[in-house]
Amino acid sequence: MTRQKILITGASSGLGAGMAREFAAKGRDLALCARRAERLDELKAELLERHPGITVAVAALDVNDHDQVPKVFGELSDELGGIDCVIVNAGIGKGYPLGGGKLWANKATIETNLVAALVQIETALEMFKAAGKGHLVLVSSVLGNVGVPGVKAAYAASKAGVTSLGESLRAEYPSGPIKITVLEPGYIESEMTAKSNSTMLMVDNETGVKAMVDAIEKEKGRAVVPGWPWWPLVELMKLLPPKYTKRFA
Incomplete structure (x- = not known):
């Protein structure tokens, strides 16, 4: 099934863009939202110049402003004449070792990546139930499969929560009319991964994004992207004793 009208949060840069x-x-046709409105305007102009036959709607949205999420989703849906697919992508990578005295950084990560994701999920499902169909995509991470010490502890926990929500929904909607996809990206070039100063098995943005979109188009239930080398690594990560997971930090 082709999902023509797609909403993406966190669309101003990185994997979203x-x-x-x-x-x-x-x-x-695209409905794009993010905090940085000027970036969205630039992206919209770029997309329409390259692909003049599509429709692109943009809106400023801080997903931590929970009351604004259904409002903005609704406005974008009205502008596009409906939404077929919602990609819950907005997230941050802040973090500090637990007990290190920077609670604010870890709290911000949990709130943005998990609590705000829940708000987006609830909003999307309400829209899809009213429409009688839809495709919900949750962007998690390979790190959602394992606890990671140091600065990525809160990030890994937040993504484990996103994966768990997605798996619960997959059980609730095993055969439609609402389809659920949980994506687990490995290290893909983006603003977030650039700030992490990690280059371990990093793939370029284009390669990673193509793998993500391919999994979305096939409406896979759960997909590690790109599959190589990350799928076997995820299986290995699940078996490693906790002291060895710091290699992924």
Whole structure:
């Protein structure tokens, strides 16, 4: 099934902007939201110049402003004439070793990546139930499969929560009409991964995004992206004693 009208949160840069470019090239209509409105305007202009046949709607949204999420989703849906697919992508990578005295950084990560994701999920499901169909995509992480010490502890925990929510929904909607996809990206080039100063098995943005969009288009239930080398690594991560997971930090 082709989902023509796609909403992406956190679309102003990184994986969100990359997915927007990939879907635009496929002729999809897009509803893009993020905190940085000026970046969204620039992306919209770029996409329409390259693909003049599509429709692109943009709106400023801080997903931590929970009351604004249903309002903005509704406005974007009205502008596009409905939404077929919602990609819950907005997230941050702040963090500090637990007990290190920077509670604010870990709290911000949990709130943005998990609590705000829950708000987006609830909003999307309400829209899809009213429409009688839809595709909900949750962008988690390979680190959602394992606890990671140091600065990524809160991030890994937040993504484990996102994966768990997605798995619960997959059990609730095993055969539609609402489809659920949980994506677990490995290290893909983006603003967030650049700030982490980690280059371990990093793939370029284009390669990573293509793998993500391919999994979304196939409506896979759960997918590690890109599959190589991350799928076997995820299986290994699940077996490693906790002291060895710091290699992924």
